[in-house]
Amino acid sequence: MTDPRLTSQSFLGPESDAIFANTEVGVVGLGGGGSHIIQQLAHLGVGRFVVVDHDVVEDKNLNRLVGGTAKDVKDNLPKTAIAERVITGINPAADVMPCQSRWQEAIETVRRCDVIFGCVDSYRERDELERFARRFLIPYIDIGMDVHQAADGFSISGQAVLSSPGGPCLWCLGILNHDRLKQEAIRYGKAGSRPQVVWSNGVLASLAVGLFVQLICPWHGTPQLTACCEFDGNHHRVETNRLDCVYDLRCRHFMPDELGDPFFAREPLDETASR
Amino acid sequence: MMIIFRAPSDLWETVRRDLERPHPFAAERVGFLVCRAAKLAGEGLAILATAFDSVADEDYLDDPSVGAMMGPTAIRKALQRAYNNGAEDLSIFHVHMHEHRGLPGFSPIDVRENKKFVPDFFNVAPVMPHGAIVLSRNQAAGLCWYAQHAVPVPIDRFASVGAPLRMWGRKA
Numbered sequence: 001m002t003d004p005r006l007t008s009q010s011f012l013g014p015e016s017d018a019i020f021a022n023t024e025v026g027v028v029g030l031g032g033g034g035s036h037i038i039q040q041l042a043h044l045g046v047g048r049f050v051v052v053d054h055d056v057v058e059d060k061n062l063n064r065l066v067g068g069t070a071k072d073v074k075d076n077l078p079k080t081a082i083a084e085r086v087i088t089g090i091n092p093a094a095d096v097m098p099c100q101s102r103w104q105e106a107i108e109t110v111r112r113c114d115v116i117f118g119c120v121d122s123y124r125e126r127d128e129l130e131r132f133a134r135r136f137l138i139p140y141i142d143i144g145m146d147v148h149q150a151a152d153g154f155s156i157s158g159q160a161v162l163s164s165p166g167g168p169c170l171w172c173l174g175i176l177n178h179d180r181l182k183q184e185a186i187r188y189g190k191a192g193s194r195p196q197v198v199w200s201n202g203v204l205a206s207l208a209v210g211l212f213v214q215l216i217c218p219w220h221g222t223p224q225l226t227a228c229c230e231f232d233g234n235h236h237r238v239e240t241n242r243l244d245c246v247y248d249l250r251c252r253h254f255m256p257d258e259l260g261d262p263f264f265a266r267e268p269l270d271e272t273a274s275r
Numbered sequence: 276m277m278i279i280f281r282a283p284s285d286l287w288e289t290v291r292r293d294l295e296r297p298h299p300f301a302a303e304r305v306g307f308l309v310c311r312a313a314k315l316a317g318e319g320l321a322i323l324a325t326a327f328d329s330v331a332d333e334d335y336l337d338d339p340s341v342g343a344m345m346g347p348t349a350i351r352k353a354l355q356r357a358y359n360n361g362a363e364d365l366s367i368f369h370v371h372m373h374e375h376r377g378l379p380g381f382s383p384i385d386v387r388e389n390k391k392f393v394p395d396f397f398n399v400a401p402v403m404p405h406g407a408i409v410l411s412r413n414q415a416a417g418l419c420w421y422a423q424h425a426v427p428v429p430i431d432r433f434a435s436v437g438a439p440l441r442m443w444g445r446k447a
Contacts (some may be wrong), residue, residue, distance in 0.1 A: 260311025
Protein backbone atom coordinates (compact mmCIF):
# COMPACT_ATOMS: atom_id res chain seq x y z
CA MET A 1 0.00 0.00 0.00
CA THR A 2 1.91 3.06 -1.22
CA ASP A 3 -0.65 5.58 -2.44
CA PRO A 4 -1.72 7.85 0.45
CA ARG A 5 -5.03 8.53 -1.31
CA LEU A 6 -5.98 4.88 -0.89
CA THR A 7 -5.08 4.24 2.76
CA SER A 8 -8.76 4.23 3.77
CA GLN A 9 -9.33 1.13 1.65
CA SER A 10 -6.29 -0.75 2.91
CA PHE A 11 -8.59 -3.47 4.28
CA LEU A 12 -8.89 -4.61 0.65
CA GLY A 13 -5.44 -6.12 0.99
CA PRO A 14 -1.77 -5.10 0.88
CA GLU A 15 -1.67 -5.62 -2.89
CA SER A 16 -4.97 -3.90 -3.65
CA ASP A 17 -3.34 -0.67 -4.91
CA ALA A 18 -1.29 -2.64 -7.44
CA ILE A 19 -4.23 -4.83 -8.42
CA PHE A 20 -6.48 -1.85 -9.11
CA ALA A 21 -3.70 0.03 -10.90
CA ASN A 22 -3.03 -2.91 -13.22
CA THR A 23 -6.60 -3.89 -13.94
CA GLU A 24 -8.01 -2.85 -17.29
CA VAL A 25 -11.71 -2.14 -17.20
CA GLY A 26 -14.02 -1.63 -20.16
CA VAL A 27 -17.07 0.54 -19.62
CA VAL A 28 -19.58 0.38 -22.46
CA GLY A 29 -22.12 3.18 -22.30
CA LEU A 30 -21.16 6.40 -20.54
CA GLY A 31 -24.58 7.80 -19.74
CA GLY A 32 -26.34 7.82 -16.39
CA GLY A 33 -24.92 4.49 -15.20
CA GLY A 34 -21.52 4.41 -16.87
CA SER A 35 -20.56 7.93 -15.80
CA HIS A 36 -21.13 6.97 -12.13
CA ILE A 37 -19.12 3.79 -12.58
CA ILE A 38 -16.03 5.37 -14.13
CA GLN A 39 -15.98 7.98 -11.37
CA GLN A 40 -16.06 5.33 -8.64
CA LEU A 41 -13.45 3.19 -10.40
CA ALA A 42 -11.14 6.20 -10.68
CA HIS A 43 -11.56 6.87 -6.95
CA LEU A 44 -10.68 3.23 -6.23
CA GLY A 45 -7.43 3.62 -8.16
CA VAL A 46 -8.24 1.57 -11.25
CA GLY A 47 -5.42 2.37 -13.63
CA ARG A 48 -6.56 1.34 -17.09
CA PHE A 49 -9.81 2.14 -18.81
CA VAL A 50 -11.39 1.50 -22.16
CA VAL A 51 -14.40 3.84 -22.30
CA VAL A 52 -16.85 3.34 -25.13
CA ASP A 53 -19.75 5.48 -26.27
CA HIS A 54 -20.52 6.81 -29.73
CA ASP A 55 -22.62 9.70 -28.47
CA VAL A 56 -22.05 13.35 -27.59
CA VAL A 57 -23.56 14.91 -24.48
CA GLU A 58 -26.93 16.63 -24.87
CA ASP A 59 -29.05 18.85 -22.62
CA LYS A 60 -31.31 15.91 -21.81
CA ASN A 61 -28.33 13.97 -20.34
CA LEU A 62 -27.45 16.56 -17.72
CA ASN A 63 -30.04 15.29 -15.22
CA ARG A 64 -27.83 12.26 -14.63
CA LEU A 65 -24.49 12.28 -16.44
CA VAL A 66 -21.85 12.61 -13.73
CA GLY A 67 -19.18 15.11 -14.76
CA GLY A 68 -21.19 16.59 -17.62
CA THR A 69 -21.63 20.39 -17.70
CA ALA A 70 -23.69 22.91 -19.63
CA LYS A 71 -20.49 23.99 -21.39
CA ASP A 72 -19.88 20.42 -22.54
CA VAL A 73 -23.31 20.46 -24.18
CA LYS A 74 -22.52 23.77 -25.87
CA ASP A 75 -19.19 22.34 -27.04
CA ASN A 76 -20.87 19.18 -28.34
CA LEU A 77 -18.38 17.13 -26.32
CA PRO A 78 -18.25 13.34 -26.75
CA LYS A 79 -19.21 11.39 -23.64
CA THR A 80 -15.85 9.63 -23.92
CA ALA A 81 -14.06 12.98 -23.50
CA ILE A 82 -16.08 13.73 -20.36
CA ALA A 83 -15.27 10.28 -18.99
CA GLU A 84 -11.57 10.77 -19.68
CA ARG A 85 -11.65 14.17 -17.94
CA VAL A 86 -13.43 12.74 -14.88
CA ILE A 87 -11.04 9.80 -14.59
CA THR A 88 -7.79 11.72 -15.07
CA GLY A 89 -9.07 14.52 -12.82
CA ILE A 90 -9.24 11.99 -9.98
CA ASN A 91 -6.33 9.77 -10.98
CA PRO A 92 -3.89 11.60 -13.28
CA ALA A 93 -1.86 8.41 -13.70
CA ALA A 94 -4.78 6.50 -15.23
CA ASP A 95 -4.41 5.27 -18.78
CA VAL A 96 -7.68 5.96 -20.63
CA MET A 97 -8.46 4.63 -24.09
CA PRO A 98 -11.53 6.50 -25.37
CA CYS A 99 -13.49 4.79 -28.13
CA GLN A 100 -16.06 7.15 -29.59
CA SER A 101 -17.84 4.46 -31.51
CA ARG A 102 -20.24 1.64 -30.97
CA TRP A 103 -18.55 -1.10 -28.96
CA GLN A 104 -18.99 -3.46 -31.89
CA GLU A 105 -16.56 -1.23 -33.80
CA ALA A 106 -13.95 -1.46 -31.05
CA ILE A 107 -14.01 -5.18 -30.31
CA GLU A 108 -10.26 -5.77 -30.64
CA THR A 109 -9.73 -3.15 -27.93
CA VAL A 110 -12.59 -4.19 -25.65
CA ARG A 111 -11.44 -7.84 -25.77
CA ARG A 112 -8.30 -7.08 -23.85
CA CYS A 113 -10.21 -5.75 -20.80
CA ASP A 114 -10.12 -7.80 -17.61
CA VAL A 115 -13.69 -6.88 -16.71
CA ILE A 116 -16.45 -5.26 -18.80
CA PHE A 117 -19.22 -3.09 -17.42
CA GLY A 118 -22.28 -2.91 -19.64
CA CYS A 119 -24.41 0.19 -19.18
CA VAL A 120 -26.46 -0.13 -22.32
CA ASP A 121 -30.09 0.71 -22.95
CA SER A 122 -31.55 -2.31 -24.70
CA TYR A 123 -31.96 -6.00 -23.93
CA ARG A 124 -30.63 -6.84 -27.39
CA GLU A 125 -27.41 -4.97 -26.71
CA ARG A 126 -27.07 -6.60 -23.26
CA ASP A 127 -27.46 -9.95 -24.90
CA GLU A 128 -24.76 -9.17 -27.50
CA LEU A 129 -22.36 -7.75 -24.93
CA GLU A 130 -22.72 -10.69 -22.58
CA ARG A 131 -22.20 -13.14 -25.46
CA PHE A 132 -19.08 -11.20 -26.43
CA ALA A 133 -17.71 -11.22 -22.87
CA ARG A 134 -18.33 -14.95 -22.47
CA ARG A 135 -16.59 -15.74 -25.74
CA PHE A 136 -13.43 -13.98 -24.56
CA LEU A 137 -13.55 -15.22 -20.94
CA ILE A 138 -14.24 -11.81 -19.47
CA PRO A 139 -16.46 -11.26 -16.42
CA TYR A 140 -19.36 -8.99 -17.38
CA ILE A 141 -21.16 -6.63 -15.00
CA ASP A 142 -24.46 -5.36 -16.29
CA ILE A 143 -26.63 -2.61 -14.95
CA GLY A 144 -30.03 -1.52 -16.13
CA MET A 145 -32.90 0.52 -14.78
CA ASP A 146 -36.39 1.26 -15.91
CA VAL A 147 -39.39 3.31 -14.91
CA HIS A 148 -42.79 1.76 -15.55
CA GLN A 149 -46.28 3.23 -15.32
CA ALA A 150 -48.04 1.71 -12.30
CA ALA A 151 -51.61 1.94 -11.05
CA ASP A 152 -50.73 4.57 -8.47
CA GLY A 153 -47.89 6.36 -10.27
CA PHE A 154 -44.58 4.99 -11.42
CA SER A 155 -42.39 2.08 -10.47
CA ILE A 156 -38.58 2.38 -10.51
CA SER A 157 -36.65 -0.85 -10.78
CA GLY A 158 -33.35 -2.13 -12.01
CA GLN A 159 -30.61 -4.67 -11.59
CA ALA A 160 -26.86 -5.03 -11.24
CA VAL A 161 -25.65 -8.45 -12.37
CA LEU A 162 -22.23 -10.06 -12.30
CA SER A 163 -22.13 -12.64 -15.08
CA SER A 164 -18.92 -14.67 -15.11
CA PRO A 165 -17.87 -17.33 -17.61
CA GLY A 166 -19.09 -20.70 -16.39
CA GLY A 167 -21.72 -19.27 -14.05
CA PRO A 168 -25.36 -18.41 -14.70
CA CYS A 169 -25.91 -15.86 -17.46
CA LEU A 170 -28.55 -13.18 -18.00
CA TRP A 171 -30.70 -15.83 -19.74
CA CYS A 172 -30.36 -18.25 -16.81
CA LEU A 173 -31.40 -15.46 -14.46
CA GLY A 174 -34.42 -14.47 -16.55
CA ILE A 175 -33.13 -10.93 -17.09
CA LEU A 176 -33.09 -11.79 -20.78
CA ASN A 177 -35.88 -13.78 -22.37
CA HIS A 178 -37.38 -14.11 -25.81
CA ASP A 179 -40.50 -12.19 -24.88
CA ARG A 180 -38.52 -9.16 -23.71
CA LEU A 181 -36.43 -9.17 -26.87
CA LYS A 182 -39.55 -9.55 -28.99
CA GLN A 183 -41.39 -6.72 -27.24
CA GLU A 184 -38.33 -4.53 -27.60
CA ALA A 185 -38.13 -5.29 -31.30
CA ILE A 186 -41.80 -4.39 -31.72
CA ARG A 187 -41.21 -1.06 -29.95
CA TYR A 188 -38.07 -0.37 -32.01
CA GLY A 189 -38.07 3.23 -33.21
CA LYS A 190 -41.01 4.25 -31.03
CA ALA A 191 -39.27 4.50 -27.71
CA GLY A 192 -38.40 8.18 -27.58
CA SER A 193 -36.53 9.29 -24.49
CA ARG A 194 -36.41 6.59 -21.79
CA PRO A 195 -36.93 7.73 -18.22
CA GLN A 196 -33.65 7.74 -16.26
CA VAL A 197 -32.82 9.42 -12.97
CA VAL A 198 -29.56 10.09 -11.23
CA TRP A 199 -30.24 8.53 -7.83
CA SER A 200 -31.29 5.09 -8.97
CA ASN A 201 -28.47 5.06 -11.54
CA GLY A 202 -26.17 5.84 -8.62
CA VAL A 203 -27.51 2.96 -6.52
CA LEU A 204 -27.10 0.50 -9.38
CA ALA A 205 -23.63 1.81 -10.27
CA SER A 206 -22.53 1.43 -6.65
CA LEU A 207 -23.85 -2.14 -6.54
CA ALA A 208 -21.97 -2.88 -9.77
CA VAL A 209 -18.71 -1.43 -8.48
CA GLY A 210 -19.12 -3.42 -5.26
CA LEU A 211 -19.46 -6.60 -7.33
CA PHE A 212 -16.29 -5.66 -9.22
CA VAL A 213 -14.26 -5.00 -6.06
CA GLN A 214 -15.34 -8.25 -4.39
CA LEU A 215 -14.26 -10.05 -7.57
CA ILE A 216 -10.71 -8.67 -7.82
CA CYS A 217 -9.94 -7.66 -4.20
CA PRO A 218 -12.31 -9.71 -2.06
CA TRP A 219 -12.46 -8.42 1.48
CA HIS A 220 -14.17 -11.57 2.78
CA GLY A 221 -13.80 -15.28 2.26
CA THR A 222 -16.62 -15.94 -0.16
CA PRO A 223 -16.32 -13.79 -3.28
CA GLN A 224 -19.18 -14.41 -5.69
CA LEU A 225 -18.71 -15.63 -9.26
CA THR A 226 -22.25 -14.62 -10.11
CA ALA A 227 -24.52 -12.14 -8.42
CA CYS A 228 -27.86 -10.58 -9.19
CA CYS A 229 -28.93 -7.52 -7.19
CA GLU A 230 -32.46 -6.40 -7.99
CA PHE A 231 -33.32 -2.87 -7.02
CA ASP A 232 -36.83 -1.86 -6.03
CA GLY A 233 -36.65 1.91 -6.25
CA ASN A 234 -40.12 2.46 -4.80
CA HIS A 235 -39.40 0.63 -1.57
CA HIS A 236 -35.65 1.35 -1.56
CA ARG A 237 -34.75 -2.30 -1.30
CA VAL A 238 -32.23 -4.58 -2.95
CA GLU A 239 -33.09 -8.28 -3.28
CA THR A 240 -30.50 -10.90 -4.12
CA ASN A 241 -32.54 -14.11 -4.20
CA ARG A 242 -32.94 -14.59 -7.95
CA LEU A 243 -29.94 -16.94 -8.03
CA ASP A 244 -31.88 -19.35 -5.81
CA CYS A 245 -33.99 -20.18 -8.86
CA VAL A 246 -31.05 -21.28 -11.04
CA TYR A 247 -30.61 -25.03 -10.92
CA ASP A 248 -27.07 -26.01 -9.74
CA LEU A 249 -25.74 -22.58 -10.83
CA ARG A 250 -24.48 -23.91 -14.15
CA CYS A 251 -25.13 -22.10 -17.39
CA ARG A 252 -26.99 -24.00 -20.11
CA HIS A 253 -26.73 -21.23 -22.67
CA PHE A 254 -22.97 -20.83 -23.21
CA MET A 255 -20.73 -23.83 -23.78
CA PRO A 256 -17.26 -23.71 -22.18
CA ASP A 257 -15.44 -24.38 -25.45
CA GLU A 258 -17.24 -21.70 -27.45
CA LEU A 259 -14.37 -19.30 -27.07
CA GLY A 260 -12.27 -17.03 -29.25
CA ASP A 261 -12.85 -15.43 -32.58
CA PRO A 262 -14.75 -17.85 -34.82
CA PHE A 263 -13.13 -16.20 -37.85
CA PHE A 264 -9.63 -16.24 -36.39
CA ALA A 265 -8.21 -18.87 -38.72
CA ARG A 266 -9.31 -17.02 -41.85
CA GLU A 267 -6.68 -14.29 -41.52
CA PRO A 268 -3.12 -15.60 -41.04
CA LEU A 269 -1.10 -13.99 -38.28
CA ASP A 270 1.61 -11.53 -39.18
CA GLU A 271 4.77 -13.66 -39.18
CA THR A 272 6.92 -10.59 -38.70
CA ALA A 273 5.12 -9.62 -35.48
CA SER A 274 7.70 -9.45 -32.73
CA ARG A 275 8.92 -6.86 -30.29
CA MET B 276 1.54 -5.61 -28.87
CA MET B 277 0.02 -7.46 -25.95
CA ILE B 278 -0.53 -11.18 -25.47
CA ILE B 279 -3.06 -12.21 -22.85
CA PHE B 280 -3.61 -15.79 -21.76
CA ARG B 281 -6.91 -16.49 -20.00
CA ALA B 282 -8.28 -19.67 -18.49
CA PRO B 283 -11.09 -20.42 -16.07
CA SER B 284 -9.81 -20.77 -12.49
CA ASP B 285 -11.05 -24.36 -12.25
CA LEU B 286 -9.00 -25.26 -15.34
CA TRP B 287 -5.85 -23.76 -13.76
CA GLU B 288 -6.62 -25.84 -10.67
CA THR B 289 -6.98 -28.98 -12.78
CA VAL B 290 -3.61 -28.29 -14.40
CA ARG B 291 -1.83 -27.70 -11.09
CA ARG B 292 -3.35 -30.78 -9.48
CA ASP B 293 -2.27 -32.93 -12.41
CA LEU B 294 1.27 -31.55 -12.60
CA GLU B 295 1.78 -32.01 -8.85
CA ARG B 296 1.16 -35.77 -9.07
CA PRO B 297 4.30 -37.85 -8.68
CA HIS B 298 5.37 -39.83 -11.74
CA PRO B 299 6.85 -43.35 -11.53
CA PHE B 300 10.23 -42.15 -12.81
CA ALA B 301 10.08 -38.58 -14.18
CA ALA B 302 10.93 -35.79 -11.75
CA GLU B 303 8.11 -33.59 -13.02
CA ARG B 304 5.01 -33.77 -15.18
CA VAL B 305 3.99 -31.93 -18.33
CA GLY B 306 0.75 -31.43 -20.21
CA PHE B 307 -0.96 -29.41 -22.92
CA LEU B 308 -3.50 -26.61 -22.70
CA VAL B 309 -5.91 -26.62 -25.62
CA CYS B 310 -6.87 -23.10 -26.63
CA ARG B 311 -8.80 -20.84 -28.95
CA ALA B 312 -7.56 -17.40 -29.95
CA ALA B 313 -8.63 -13.89 -30.85
CA LYS B 314 -6.82 -10.87 -32.19
CA LEU B 315 -6.36 -7.79 -30.07
CA ALA B 316 -5.73 -4.24 -31.23
CA GLY B 317 -2.11 -3.58 -32.22
CA GLU B 318 -1.14 -7.11 -33.34
CA GLY B 319 -2.00 -8.46 -29.88
CA LEU B 320 -3.53 -11.81 -29.11
CA ALA B 321 -5.91 -13.26 -26.55
CA ILE B 322 -5.31 -16.97 -25.98
CA LEU B 323 -8.28 -18.64 -24.32
CA ALA B 324 -7.79 -22.07 -22.79
CA THR B 325 -10.67 -24.52 -23.03
CA ALA B 326 -9.18 -27.82 -21.87
CA PHE B 327 -6.15 -29.57 -20.43
CA ASP B 328 -4.65 -32.77 -21.82
CA SER B 329 -2.51 -34.62 -19.34
CA VAL B 330 0.42 -36.67 -20.65
CA ALA B 331 -0.04 -40.35 -19.78
CA ASP B 332 2.55 -42.00 -17.53
CA GLU B 333 3.66 -44.35 -20.28
CA ASP B 334 4.26 -41.49 -22.75
CA TYR B 335 7.28 -40.19 -20.83
CA LEU B 336 10.83 -41.26 -21.65
CA ASP B 337 13.14 -42.26 -18.82
CA ASP B 338 15.76 -39.54 -19.15
CA PRO B 339 17.36 -38.59 -15.82
CA SER B 340 19.19 -35.64 -17.43
CA VAL B 341 15.94 -33.61 -17.51
CA GLY B 342 12.91 -33.18 -15.25
CA ALA B 343 10.55 -34.70 -17.81
CA MET B 344 11.07 -35.92 -21.35
CA MET B 345 8.06 -36.58 -23.56
CA GLY B 346 8.15 -39.53 -25.90
CA PRO B 347 6.96 -39.45 -29.51
CA THR B 348 3.49 -40.70 -28.57
CA ALA B 349 2.89 -37.71 -26.29
CA ILE B 350 3.87 -35.34 -29.08
CA ARG B 351 1.77 -37.22 -31.64
CA LYS B 352 -1.33 -37.04 -29.42
CA ALA B 353 -0.84 -33.29 -28.95
CA LEU B 354 -0.40 -32.77 -32.69
CA GLN B 355 -3.57 -34.76 -33.28
CA ARG B 356 -5.39 -32.52 -30.81
CA ALA B 357 -4.20 -29.37 -32.61
CA TYR B 358 -5.36 -30.82 -35.92
CA ASN B 359 -8.80 -31.38 -34.36
CA ASN B 360 -9.80 -33.99 -36.95
CA GLY B 361 -9.63 -31.41 -39.72
CA ALA B 362 -12.26 -29.17 -38.10
CA GLU B 363 -11.32 -25.72 -36.80
CA ASP B 364 -7.63 -25.83 -35.80
CA LEU B 365 -6.75 -25.52 -32.13
CA SER B 366 -3.95 -23.73 -30.39
CA ILE B 367 -1.70 -25.85 -28.14
CA PHE B 368 0.40 -24.62 -25.23
CA HIS B 369 2.80 -27.00 -23.51
CA VAL B 370 2.71 -26.54 -19.72
CA HIS B 371 4.85 -27.64 -16.81
CA MET B 372 5.37 -26.38 -13.27
CA HIS B 373 8.25 -25.24 -11.07
CA GLU B 374 7.73 -25.86 -7.38
CA HIS B 375 8.03 -22.36 -5.95
CA ARG B 376 5.98 -19.21 -5.50
CA GLY B 377 6.47 -16.00 -7.47
CA LEU B 378 7.25 -15.35 -11.13
CA PRO B 379 8.66 -18.51 -12.77
CA GLY B 380 11.04 -18.65 -15.71
CA PHE B 381 12.01 -21.21 -18.34
CA SER B 382 15.27 -23.06 -17.67
CA PRO B 383 17.84 -23.31 -20.50
CA ILE B 384 16.69 -26.91 -21.02
CA ASP B 385 13.06 -25.75 -21.28
CA VAL B 386 14.07 -23.17 -23.89
CA ARG B 387 16.01 -25.74 -25.88
CA GLU B 388 13.19 -28.31 -25.84
CA ASN B 389 10.44 -25.76 -26.56
CA LYS B 390 12.31 -24.69 -29.69
CA LYS B 391 12.36 -28.30 -30.85
CA PHE B 392 8.70 -29.23 -30.60
CA VAL B 393 6.52 -26.08 -30.49
CA PRO B 394 7.15 -25.17 -34.17
CA ASP B 395 5.91 -28.64 -35.15
CA PHE B 396 2.36 -27.61 -34.20
CA PHE B 397 2.35 -25.25 -37.18
CA ASN B 398 2.58 -28.29 -39.45
CA VAL B 399 -0.92 -29.34 -38.40
CA ALA B 400 -2.51 -26.04 -37.26
CA PRO B 401 -0.61 -23.40 -39.22
CA VAL B 402 -2.79 -20.36 -38.61
CA MET B 403 -3.09 -20.70 -34.83
CA PRO B 404 -0.56 -19.44 -32.28
CA HIS B 405 1.18 -22.09 -30.17
CA GLY B 406 3.56 -21.93 -27.26
CA ALA B 407 4.74 -22.99 -23.85
CA ILE B 408 3.90 -22.00 -20.30
CA VAL B 409 5.69 -22.54 -17.03
CA LEU B 410 3.70 -22.29 -13.81
CA SER B 411 4.83 -21.63 -10.30
CA ARG B 412 2.56 -22.32 -7.36
CA ASN B 413 0.84 -18.96 -7.82
CA GLN B 414 1.98 -17.37 -11.09
CA ALA B 415 2.90 -18.15 -14.69
CA ALA B 416 5.16 -17.13 -17.54
CA GLY B 417 5.00 -18.10 -21.17
CA LEU B 418 6.16 -17.78 -24.74
CA CYS B 419 3.94 -17.59 -27.80
CA TRP B 420 4.91 -18.41 -31.37
CA TYR B 421 2.97 -16.44 -34.01
CA ALA B 422 4.38 -18.55 -36.83
CA GLN B 423 6.57 -21.60 -37.30
CA HIS B 424 9.80 -19.71 -37.88
CA ALA B 425 9.03 -16.59 -35.84
CA VAL B 426 10.88 -15.59 -32.71
CA PRO B 427 8.65 -16.48 -29.74
CA VAL B 428 7.07 -13.54 -27.93
CA PRO B 429 6.60 -13.41 -24.14
CA ILE B 430 3.04 -13.64 -22.86
CA ASP B 431 2.34 -10.36 -21.07
CA ARG B 432 -0.56 -11.23 -18.90
CA PHE B 433 -2.28 -14.27 -17.47
CA ALA B 434 -5.77 -14.32 -16.02
CA SER B 435 -7.46 -16.90 -13.87
CA VAL B 436 -11.13 -16.23 -14.46
CA GLY B 437 -13.18 -17.10 -11.42
CA ALA B 438 -13.95 -15.71 -8.01
CA PRO B 439 -11.60 -14.13 -7.21
CA LEU B 440 -10.37 -12.98 -10.61
CA ARG B 441 -6.57 -13.16 -10.62
CA MET B 442 -4.08 -11.62 -13.03
CA TRP B 443 -0.33 -12.24 -13.24
CA GLY B 444 2.48 -11.47 -15.59
CA ARG B 445 4.76 -8.80 -16.87
CA LYS B 446 2.06 -6.15 -17.37
CA ALA B 447 -0.29 -7.47 -14.66
